[in-house]
Each structure stands twice: as C-alpha cells, then as structure tokens.
Amino acid sequence: MTQRTRNWLLLAPAGTWFLVMLIVPLSVVFIFSFGERAPSGGVVPAFTFEQYANLPARWTAFKNTMTLAPVGTLSALVIAYPLAYFLAIKANPKWKTILLVLVIVPFWTSILIRSYAWIFLLGGRGIPALLDFVGIEGVRLINTPFAVLVGIIYGYLPLMVFPIFVSLDKLDKRLLEASSDLGAKPWRTFVQITLPLSIPGIATGCMLVFILLMGEYLIPALLGGGKVFFVGNALVDLFLQSRNWAYGSAVAVTLVVVMLITVTVYMRLISRLGASREDVSIM
Amino acid sequence: MRLYTICVYLFLYIPIGVIALFSFNAGRHASQLQGFSTKWYGKALNNPFVMDALETSLMVAFASALCASVFGTMAAVALQGIKGPVRAVFDLLIYVAVMIPGIVIGIATLIGLVTVFDQLNPLIAAIWPGGFEPPKLRMGMGSLIAAHTMFLMALVVIIVRARLAGMDRALTEASSDLYATPMGTFRQVTLPMIFPAILAGFLLSFTFSFDDFIIAFFVAGSETTLPIYVFSSIRRGVTPEINAIGTMVLGVSLLMLITAQLLLQRGGKKSR
Numbered sequence: 001m002t003q004r005t006r007n008w009l010l011l012a013p014a015g016t017w018f019l020v021m022l023i024v025p026l027s028v029v030f031i032f033s034f035g036e037r038a039p040s041g042g043v044v045p046a047f048t049f050e051q052y053a054n055l056p057a058r059w060t061a062f063k064n065t066m067t068l069a070p071v072g073t074l075s076a077l078v079i080a081y082p083l084a085y086f087l088a089i090k091a092n093p094k095w096k097t098i099l100l101v102l103v104i105v106p107f108w109t110s111i112l113i114r115s116y117a118w119i120f121l122l123g124g125r126g127i128p129a130l131l132d133f134v135g136i137e138g139v140r141l142i143n144t145p146f147a148v149l150v151g152i153i154y155g156y157l158p159l160m161v162f163p164i165f166v167s168l169d170k171l172d173k174r175l176l177e178a179s180s181d182l183g184a185k186p187w188r189t190f191v192q193i194t195l196p197l198s199i200p201g202i203a204t205g206c207m208l209v210f211i212l213l214m215g216e217y218l219i220p221a222l223l224g225g226g227k228v229f230f231v232g233n234a235l236v237d238l239f240l241q242s243r244n245w246a247y248g249s250a251v252a253v254t255l256v257v258v259m260l261i262t263v264t265v266y267m268r269l270i271s272r273l274g275a276s277r278e279d280v281s282i283m
Numbered sequence: 284m285r286l287y288t289i290c291v292y293l294f295l296y297i298p299i300g301v302i303a304l305f306s307f308n309a310g311r312h313a314s315q316l317q318g319f320s321t322k323w324y325g326k327a328l329n330n331p332f333v334m335d336a337l338e339t340s341l342m343v344a345f346a347s348a349l350c351a352s353v354f355g356t357m358a359a360v361a362l363q364g365i366k367g368p369v370r371a372v373f374d375l376l377i378y379v380a381v382m383i384p385g386i387v388i389g390i391a392t393l394i395g396l397v398t399v400f401d402q403l404n405p406l407i408a409a410i411w412p413g414g415f416e417p418p419k420l421r422m423g424m425g426s427l428i429a430a431h432t433m434f435l436m437a438l439v440v441i442i443v444r445a446r447l448a449g450m451d452r453a454l455t456e457a458s459s460d461l462y463a464t465p466m467g468t469f470r471q472v473t474l475p476m477i478f479p480a481i482l483a484g485f486l487l488s489f490t491f492s493f494d495d496f497i498i499a500f501f502v503a504g505s506e507t508t509l510p511i512y513v514f515s516s517i518r519r520g521v522t523p524e525i526n527a528i529g530t531m532v533l534g535v536s537l538l539m540l541i542t543a544q545l546l547l548q549r550g551g552k553k554s555r
Contacts, residue, residue: 003364003465010361011373013354014436018376021433025395026383032394079291086288101544106295108487109536110494112510113529116517117298120305123521154298157291215384217497222517232386232497239390239501249394252387259384 033249041243051250058251061234062258064220068145068230069213072152073160073206079153080160080205085194087161088168089176100165107158115151115222122147122223143225151219156212160205167201168194203270207263214259231255299533306526323527333528336512340493343424343508347431348488354432355439356481360473362440363447373440380437389501392430396422396502422504430502431492438491439484446480447473479546486543490536 033051035043055062087099106114121127122141131139141147171194179189217232224233231251238248306324310317327333362370380388400420411417450473458468496510503511509532516525 006465007361007365010357011369014358014440015373017354017429017433017436018380021392021429022376022380022388024399025388025391026379028395028398029387029391082284082287083291086284090284091288101541102292103295105537105540106299108490108494108540109299109533110496110510110529112494112496112513113302113532114298116513116521116525116529117302119517120301120521121298154294157295211382212384215386217386218514232384235386235390236500239393245394248390252390256383256387259382 029249029252032246033253035246035249037244037246041245043246043249051247052254054247055250055254058231058234061229061231062254064228065214065216065230065232066258068148068152068220068228069210069216072149072156072213073210075149076153076156076160076209077202077206080157081164081202084161084164084168084198084201088165088171089173089194100162103161104158107156111155112218112222114155115219118147118151118154119222122150142223143227145224145228147223148220148228151223152213152216155219156209159208159212163204163208164198164201167198167204171197199270199273203266207266210266211259211263214255214262302526302533303530305523306530308523308526310523323523324531327524327527327531330524332507332512333509336507336509339424339506340509343427343431343499344489344492346428347435347492348485350428350432351435351439351488352481352485355436355484356443356477358436359440359443359447360469362444377437377440380434381441385434385495385497386501388430388434389498392426392498393422393501396426422502423506424503426502426504427499427506427508430498431488431495434498435488435491438488439481442484442487443477443480446477450476479549483543483546486539486546490539490543494532494536 031045032043034047034049036046036048036050038044083103087096087103091099119142124142126141128139128141131137175193175197176189179193180186184192215232216230217236220228220230220233221236235248235251235255238244238251305316307319307321308316309320309322358373362373400422404417404419407420408417454472454476455468458472459465463471494510495508496514499508499511500514509528513525513528513532516522
C-alpha cells in the first residue's frame, strides 16, 4: 500500500462524514432559502427572493443580536482584561496554572445549568429579595436585557480571558523593566507597551465570543423570558413551532452571511491596526 | 488588583455554589434553606424520565466521542503528511464546522436529513421484500450521534494536530531508518506520543456532547437528552430536583475536564 492510498483511506471516514453531515445539510438550507413554503409545512422548490424580502419581519431579532452581541463582547473584555493581566503578570507563578484552569473550567461545563443558576439568582427571591431587605424595593432583574447581559458575560468570560492571558504571558517582561528603568510611569508602560502587545489576544478573544454570541439561543431564552430575543430564538420559533422552513432557511443564511461579513471586516481592521503599529515601531 | 481578581472568581463560582448548596436543601421551596438533606438526589435518581434522558445522553456522548476520536485522529495523522488542495479543503471544512453557530448546524442537520429521508424511505419500502415491515429512517439517536460526531471530529483534528506538530520529526525518521514499517512506526512511536491528546480529545468531546443542548434540540427527534429534559423542566419552574441534577451534571463535567487537563499537560511535558 503506497503512502498515498493510505492517506486517502485515513481521510475517507472524516471526509464522508463532513460531506453527508455538513456540506449536504448546509446546501439544503441554502437551496431552501430560495424556496416557497408548502401548506403542509415543508418547502416547495422554487427560485424566489420572497423569503429574503420578508426578512424585515424579524428585524427586532437581528437588532437585538447586533446590539447585545457587541455590548456583551465589550463588557466581557473590560472585565476579563484586568483578570488576564493579573494572572499573566502579577500572579505568583506557582499558582498561575491552577488559577487559569479555574477560570477556564466553567466554560466547558453546561451553559444550560450555568444560565439556570442566574434564573435562580436574578429571580424574585434572589438578588431582588436581598435588595428589598436592605431597603431598595421593586427591582426587577429577570427577563430584562440586563439579565441577558449578565448571562452573556458569565457564560463567555472564560473564553475572553484565555487568549488575552496567552498574549500577556508571552510578553517579554524585560520590556516592562526597560520601560520603567527609562523613567516611564506604570500607566505609560501599560498604554505604550503592554496594551499594544496584547492586541492579538484581545482580537482573538473578542472574535471567539462575538461569533458564539451571534448564534446564541439559550441565554436569551432563559434569562430574557421571551422579551429579549436573538436571531437564534427566531430560528427555533420558525423551525420548531411555525415550521416555516423556507423563511427560516433565509434567516439562517442571513445570520451566517452577517457573521462572515462582520468577522472579515473585523479581521481587516485588526490587521490594519497591527500594520500601522509596525510602521510606528520602525520609525 | 488582587481584590478585583477575587471578585471575578466569586462571580464565576457563586452561582455554581448556590445551585449546589440549594440542591441539599430539605425544604420544598427552591429559595429557602431549611436544613440539610440529600432527598432531591434520591428523587432525581428515581425519576424514570431523568434516568431515561441520562441514559440517552450517556450513550450519545460515548458513541459520538468515540467515533470523533477515531476518525478525527485518522484524519489528523493523514493531514500531517499531505499538502495541496486536499489539505486546503479539509482545513476549510474544519474551519466551517467550528465557525458555523451550533444552532445553524442543528437546523441544517434537521432539514437536510429529513429531506434525504423523505426521498429514501419510499425507495427502501419499494425494494424491501414483501411481508416484512420496511425500516423507516427518522430523526433520533442515530442522527444525533452523527451530528455530534461531525462537529467533534473537527475538534479532535485540531487537538491531535497541535500535538503532532509539537512532535520531534527526528523520532519517526529514526524509526523508519531502523527499518520499522510505517505501521510499526505509527504504533510504537507516533501513537504513544499523541495518545494523551487523543484521550483528552475524547474527554472534551464527551463533555461537549453530554452538555450540548442546541444541536440536540433540533436533531434528537422524539428522543430526550438530559439537557433537553432540564430545559423543559426549567420552563415549568425552578425546583430543587433540577438543582440536584445540575449539580451532578456539573460534577461529572468537572471530573472529565480535570482529567483531560492533566492528560494534556503530562503529554506536553513528556515530549519536551
């Protein structure tokens, strides 16, 4: 058996699987998005842009997603950065790994159970009851955009911390010493050295969190109580309740396209930012 | 700074802690602590719906993690040795599998498979010998395992490939210089070195599949996995029983994750 045939044999199961379970299904979604709704709930083959023309009907879902996803990403960044900074630069090296693992582990546990925990905490008998006890009355937290935001930050904070930690950990600590030896104040060292060098980590973290948030369903479903809904919630409604496959497919395709465009633009911006910084450093 | 760090850790762990604490609550009400008891655990474990869902989840997680580890490792090893368009295509597929939101994977699998099944079922019925009930393809455990395997395969390829890339090439070259067959080299040199990564990939895949809600929500058909059960119970209201189930689920995931982490670290040290 030549090496060539062996490689083909090794790739065959994975290749077939990707073909049947990824390429075919995604193509079906794409094709159906140009179809028409069948009275029985399926799709009548057609070539029409009717479904896409109808997209504004779900405008609120897109608007909520495109507002809360960036806001959630930025909030997670603001909270994650100091933590990553502490872990990478200030923490005792002996404890570093264990502390990092403690941040990441929650990400790999059930997001369902973790969001459920917040129903518990934000619900009537949780934090509002505590606030009531200290004299602040009538606070309603659950089923508000705030609750969804808290859920988002809680769910995705670990994913933001990790890449930032990696980029700060790689940073040559002698640069920081050199900067302070040359008389720079700590703040200036941070702004001119630490922050710029951690941009790749920030970029990766933001992208990961943003991508996942675009397709989020559980957090708004559990903490938004039907009032704050994302595209994901619209999709569940279209496919599992009203069984409008053609329109649902158009919404799904739009979601993926919007995601791809955002990520591409974002990558361009980041690489331009990186390029201009190099220009500065050459000067 | 230190205070801030402590606050973030509290933020991360208090909600989990509260769930665990209330799962031992003796009282009926979910939000008032009334003494210690493990009765909710007993109740959850004696609930036939919970046990059914748990069984389904465990079977799906085991089967898809196993398929993903085997096929993913095979692909990663093959991809190591090739360049050109085939590799580019696989890189793209892996990228797409990881990038596409889980909800879109769920939807695509649902309508893709239902459409294919609708075409195939009359065909099978037509060629099936008379007198027997022809088998009917439908959404269920099979489709769920297939969908999870697809996504997890991409994950295993990424993990195993990272391990392979960190491996010293001289070792495999030395092995073949000493007249080992390619299979012998793989079994005696490559496999032992990437094994921790494969096992870690398996454990991460198992955890992911076990915890997955959104893909299962679309493709599980009439089957109920544990996350689907928990989701529908939450919609009916918060009960101490869910706290107990949640605590157990978190406990199992934590155990798996810590093992995976240790494996990845040990594997990393050994190769250096």
